[in-house]
Amino acid sequence: MLKEAIYHRPKDAFAYAYDERTLHIRLRTKKDDVDIVYLLFGDPYVWKDGAWQFDKQSMQKSGCDALFDYWFIAVQPPHRRLRYGFELHAGEDVLIYTEKGFYKQAPTDDTAYYFCFPFLNRIDVFHAPSWVRDTVWYQIFPERFANGNPHLNPPNTLPWGSVEPTTTSFFGGDFEGIIERLDYLVELGINGIYFTPIFKAPSNHKYDTIDYFEIDPQFGDKQTFKRLVEACHAKGIRVMLDAVFNHSGYYFAPFQDVLKNGAKSRYKDWFHIREFPLQTGPIPNYDTFAFVPEMPKLNTENPEVKQYLLDVATYWIREFDIDGWRLDVANEVDHQFWREFRQAVKAIKPDIYILGEIWHDAMPWLRGDQFDAVMNYPFTNGALNYFAKENVKASEFAHTIVNVLHNYPNNVNEVAFNLLGSHDTPRILTQCGEQKEKVKLMFTFQLSFSGSPCIYYGDEIGLTGGQDPLCRKCMVWEKEKQDRDIFAHVQTLISLRKQYRALRFGEFHMLEANDTTNHIAYVKTYDDETIVCVLNNADTSLTWTVPFSLKDKTVINLWTNECMSEQTINIEPYGFLMLLVQPTSAV
Amino acid sequence: MLKEAIYHRPKDAFAYAYDERTLHIRLRTKKDDVDIVYLLFGDPYVWKDGAWQFDKQSMQKSGCDALFDYWFIAVQPPHRRLRYGFELHAGEDVLIYTEKGFYKQAPTDDTAYYFCFPFLNRIDVFHAPSWVRDTVWYQIFPERFANGNPHLNPPNTLPWGSVEPTTTSFFGGDFEGIIERLDYLVELGINGIYFTPIFKAPSNHKYDTIDYFEIDPQFGDKQTFKRLVEACHAKGIRVMLDAVFNHSGYYFAPFQDVLKNGAKSRYKDWFHIREFPLQTGPIPNYDTFAFVPEMPKLNTENPEVKQYLLDVATYWIREFDIDGWRLDVANEVDHQFWREFRQAVKAIKPDIYILGEIWHDAMPWLRGDQFDAVMNYPFTNGALNYFAKENVKASEFAHTIVNVLHNYPNNVNEVAFNLLGSHDTPRILTQCGEQKEKVKLMFTFQLSFSGSPCIYYGDEIGLTGGQDPLCRKCMVWEKEKQDRDIFAHVQTLISLRKQYRALRFGEFHMLEANDTTNHIAYVKTYDDETIVCVLNNADTSLTWTVPFSLKDKTVINLWTNECMSEQTINIEPYGFLMLLVQPTSAV
Ligand SMILES: [Ca+2]
Ligand SMILES: [Ca+2]
Structure with a gap:
């Protein structure tokens, strides 16, 4: 050995x-x-x-x-x-x-x-809210989802979807538009919305906060936001907001004060300033997100800043009853801050979900004292490489998934935020070379895998677009321009996921990962529920043999509701099987 | 690869x-x-x-x-x-x-x-008090160090050192005795005292606390304790107390209340009780330390208990200015408690030392949010196996030491509490088969190694004794009965340690670990200070060759102050060399 x-x-x-x-x-x-x-x-x-x-x-x-x-x-x-x-x-x-x-x-x-x-x-037990593993999220970039109130449109708003978005374009999306479209989300079946930032900020993405206590007026006011949250809750949909606490925007009042008053500013210790006067270039002489001078890093070790941000965090829970905080650039903020953040928000809403944006190995944040979950980019990249780019074969994908699961405890994996796309990555249909069968196969994997899956707005109706800003196109609402086939596929997957606990949080075991055929097969089990999935990630059809005897078993194809009677079955290119396996006596 | x-x-x-x-x-x-x-x-x-x-x-x-x-x-x-x-x-x-x-x-x-x-x-940086790496500790078991006030002697006190101690014997040690003997400790050179528990408790070891806010009357009163701390501080000696927070004693008032009032006691949630009425046997139906019914485990998750213990922790700092807390059975108490403990004690005394009793791998407690150090038992066991029991050879010892150093960050190693013996282990002289040269060699290793070394009272004058209670004999004060040779050896080592930063916190590199001769050689370096130690752990003499050229170097034997001129030198059985190596130009 x-x-x-x-x-x-x-x-x-x-x-x-x-x-x-x-x-x-x-x-x-x-x-x-x-x-x-x-x-x-x-x-x-x-x-x-x-x-x-x-x-x-x-x-x-x-x-x-x-x-x-x-x-x-x-x-x-x-x-x-x-x-x-x-x-x-x-x-x-x-x-x-x-x-x-x-x-x-x-x-x-x-x-x-x-x-x-x-x-x-x-x-000390890691303890995330139990509702999270039953949740399918939908990510909304508010500027681009729906324009419900033209009166709020910012200056130079472009007609909805008239052109490709640029880094500076505005199309006028707002809360009223989202409220009007909630039934669409209910029809899709999702039960959680993650909103990218909604606080007052000059850009279209709002990651450059001016005021953490104000809604950006282009989206609506606090009353409208309250109405939005209430409407979501009435429909069984949880609401998660984006907390940009690593850095503020350039026009955040304390930073403006430091720009104006320099070393005399009472806010000079709110940031990490190496020398006065502040200089934005060639490299800022104060810490920033990346080297972006407009995003000065907040000094979260300063008790004043800490109190301010914890007040922000608790304010939106207390006043608006939000259900989750997604933490932007969470890995660059100190652990001590996140520990106090957890204490503060869980004290007023014990089942709030704390989700960190961390792209790399995140064990140090997932020990029970800080986050409930991180955005599972290793899962994302594994799926994109195998299904979309096809630059890895079945076995390498299987190894990635096994690694993803063994990097963290099982109770952490059960609430991992498993995304395929986001406002930071090219559209999955684009990454799949616009082959929608591949997108459907990715969704099949995502929605049969454990964790808390998230769908980026529009991916379910076949939106396309490259790296941002192109992946932030306006949502398409004309049914005839939507890919209703992908929509129906995702809808069915979500409904099966709701029906079967094995799909939601069953134990995952890889059964097959065949580099010749490029197919994978895996089993999800929870108590006496067993579901076998076979994904044929190839442009040729697959003759698949059930790897156990069908004798004494009833095997139901969950997609067709048919009973499987043959030991061998044909799966079309980029097709799949989702099989419920039961002892015959139990049927 | x-x-x-x-x-x-x-x-x-x-x-x-x-x-x-x-x-x-x-x-x-x-x-x-x-x-x-x-x-x-x-x-x-x-x-x-x-x-x-x-x-x-x-x-x-x-x-x-x-x-x-x-x-x-x-x-x-x-x-x-x-x-x-x-x-x-x-x-x-x-x-x-x-x-x-x-x-x-x-x-x-x-x-x-x-x-x-x-x-x-x-x-988030791990940050222990800087004085710790400059400290040589001395552990005092107060019942056995010195009897300065016979009026406080508990009933049935035995004449000092008249018989071997049993688990129940009392010899009347007290604070007055310690105060009287501080000059002895100054002469030895130590600058920190770790006291095993001093709070009111029925046993001779006081690990079964009755009242965390009271001094045990056999030791003295609060005024005397204050005088003791002040006398220590006046002589540059820090004071560390033992916090037994995992469990209380049987006669702790809240536990007595639960015993009396059962489920109706207002203290019923102060412990981990599985059912009422309480039963002490055959296995207690409440959680305890080990299965000892007299040591009921405290429920440190209960906010009341937490507040009580944090009040205890801060009380003895605020009122008596103690410098450290050693935490008994620290590994069985929840991490969340220790995080709050750290916040509470560091808030009132930022440079207090927090030392956990953990016998196994302790990384989860040493990430900067909980302890400053743990009792380094892997170091202890390594040294005992190699020097005392001789059941491992030089190379295995070297591997143990390398492991000890690579298990934790360097800044953690620099303040590790490195002990050779304690009230929980047989006396080192006894473990060495009463060969005092071996004890001296162990001290040479301990006091030239990084970390914060601790000497168990009496080891420096050759006390003997097996597993407790035998390792808790009365200190011997008659000079003629003390092993003054070991004392002088330890005294010299401490004085060299004070003189050379390389000895205190220099980087450690193993140079040689020879299983044939059973000797080890290692180098400690700090800035331009380089000290080479050679330990001949064998009953035959060793001919040792300096593993570098002496040309252009001045090599001073720190023990004899002689300049080394020969490339080869003889080291007697269980002897050693401690060499200061300098470029000749620098001398
Ligand atoms: Ca609008
Ligand atoms: Ca006495």
Whole structure:
């Protein structure tokens, strides 16, 4: 057995409290190197005749990637304390793996050899709102979704959808337009809206905040926003806003004060200023988002700034009853701020969803003390590479997905914000070379995968466009110009997802990832619900053989509601199967 | 190159802020598998002609253990942001290692491939009090250090040192006795005292608290304690108390109330009670420390309990000006409690030292939001195995030490609480089979190693004793009964440690670990200060050859103050060398 490949370190993704009674333990070994893994585990204080007493239980292989196998087990220690090690078997070879290293036999003279989960304290359990894993999100870029009130149109507003958007164009989208279109969203089936920023800001994207306590007048006023939230809630739709707390806009009053009064400004410590007077170029002499002088970084370590932003965060919850905060550039703000942010917002709305924008490995933010979830870009990129760009084959995609799932605890994965597109990426139909069957296949994967999926406005009716600003086109409302085929596809997927818990938060296992045919097959299970999905990501049809005997089983094609009777079935190019598998007796 | 062995994951011990400007990056590779490692790094927002711009700098090998090599580099990103990857060379082979996996060439089309340290926020930097790394601690078990006031002796107090201690014996140690003996400690050279518990409690060890706001009357009153702290401070000695917050004692008033009033007690939620009425056996039906019914676990998630304990923590700082809290059974208390504990105590005394009792891997408590340090038992066990029990050879000890150093960030290691013995372990002289030369060699290692070393009372004068209660004998004050040779040895070591920063917090590099001779050699460096230590852990003498040319160098034996002129030197059994190495021109 390759010792160098064996990895475990509590806590994070390898040993964590799944709930108030259950610990999850994972182990990594070299791929195809180990046959059986047992967890050796016991209460640290249970001894008999001078020997520590432990149990032994076999772990399940939960997935593999190019280099490694991953093993999993759930245990419920009666006294919420655990010492544990691993017993690995490869043929006749046996290896004991502990915190102190490798042994031939499990030591019993001391528990200090073993890994430790000292106590399962309830307050430390990662705990996201339970509604999130039942939610399908819809992302709205308010300037481009619907124009319901022309009186609010900003100067130089262009006729709706008349031209391709530029970085500076305005088309007049507003809250009234969104309210008018809520029935469309209900018809689609979504039950959460994520709004990109709505606070007062000069740009069309509003990431350059002037006033965090004001609605941008082009969208409406606070009363209209209240009406919007209430209308959403009445239809069972949650509302998430975008918190741009890493930096303010250039016209944010405190920054203007610093520009004007320099070192004498009472706001000079609200930002990270290296020297006075402020200079915007060639590189700003104050910290900014990227090197954008119009986006000065806020000093979130300053207690005044902290209080101001926490007031903002709680104000929109208290006064408007919003259900989530999406945190822009969350990774560049200090952890201490986010810990206090979590305390503050959860204190007034315990089931609010805290979603961080982090594009890379985000474990340090997902330990239960900061965010509930991050935007799952590794998922996004994996799906785009495999389905859209086709620059990776089935097995590499399978490895990416296994990695995505093993990078974080399961309770984190269950509420991951799984997006395919956003205002920051080219339209998925464009990335798919306008082959809509590929877009449909991506949606099939996204909406059968665990987590909290999000649909970027317009992707469901086939909007196109390259990198922003082109991916921020006006929503198309004329039915004849919408791709109703994609719409119906997404609608059906959402409705199946609502029906089957296995689709929403079932355990995911990759069954097949075939580089020759380029198809994948995976199973989602929850309690006695088992759903098998087969995705034929190729321009040729696939003859697929069910990898288990149909005898004694009833297999229903959820798309056609037909019962499957043949062991082999044909799947058309970019087609798929979604099969509910039940023991025949249960039907 | 063995890809399975290559490991890096931000943040923790592999990518961390060392100070407000400096990031430390580490990488792990298979032992002797990689020749050169370069860090590829740059600001995520610096691009030119569509390509991300990065620098390249070679990393240093910082150590090895049985399986792995470790690589290190410090970088100071001008805008406090970093994306980075690794370029590994083995002969002609080149491998790029990033967050997204392995590549043949470094990708420049996207920074998303790379590992990310998004922003070096000052408030998130691990920051322990600077005085800690300059401190040599002395642990006092107050019942056994000195009896200065016979009037306070508890009933049945035995004559000082008249018999071996049992679990229930009292010898009458008290604060007055400690005050009288402070000059002895000054003579030894220590500048911090860690007191095991002093609050009102029935046992001799006082880990079974009755009242956290009262001094145990056998030790004295609050005035005497204040006098003790002031006397310590006057002599430059810091004072650390023991906080037993995981559990109370059986006679703690709230627990007594629950015992009496059961489910009707207003304190019923102060503990973790599974059912009423309380039963102490066979296994208590309430959570306890281990299965000890007299030590009911406190419910630190209960806001009332939390407030009570935080009041305790701040009371002893505010009223008595203590300098540190050692946290008993710290690993079984919730992280959230410790985060609030840190905020509360640092708010009133920013440079207070927070030391957790954790015997296993403690990374989750050492991320800057909870503890400053933990009791470094992996260091203790490594030293005991190599020096005392001699059940591991030089190389295995070297690997343990390298592991100890690579498990945590350097700024954590610099304040680690490095102990050889305590009230929980047999006396080191006893573990050394009463061979005092071995004890002296252990002290030489401990006091030349980084961190904050601690001497258990009496070890410096050769007290003996097995597992507790035997390791808690009365301190011996008759000079003729003290081992003055060990005392003088420790005294010299402490004085050299005070003189040389390289000894206190210099970088540690293992030079030699020879299993044939069983000697080790290591170098400590700080700025231009270089000290080489050679420890001959064998019962035969060692002929040691200086592993560098003496030409152009002046090498001073710090123990004898002699200048070393020969390339080869003899070291007697269990002897050692401590050499200050300087360029001749500098002398
Ligand atoms: Ca409008
Ligand atoms: Ca006394």
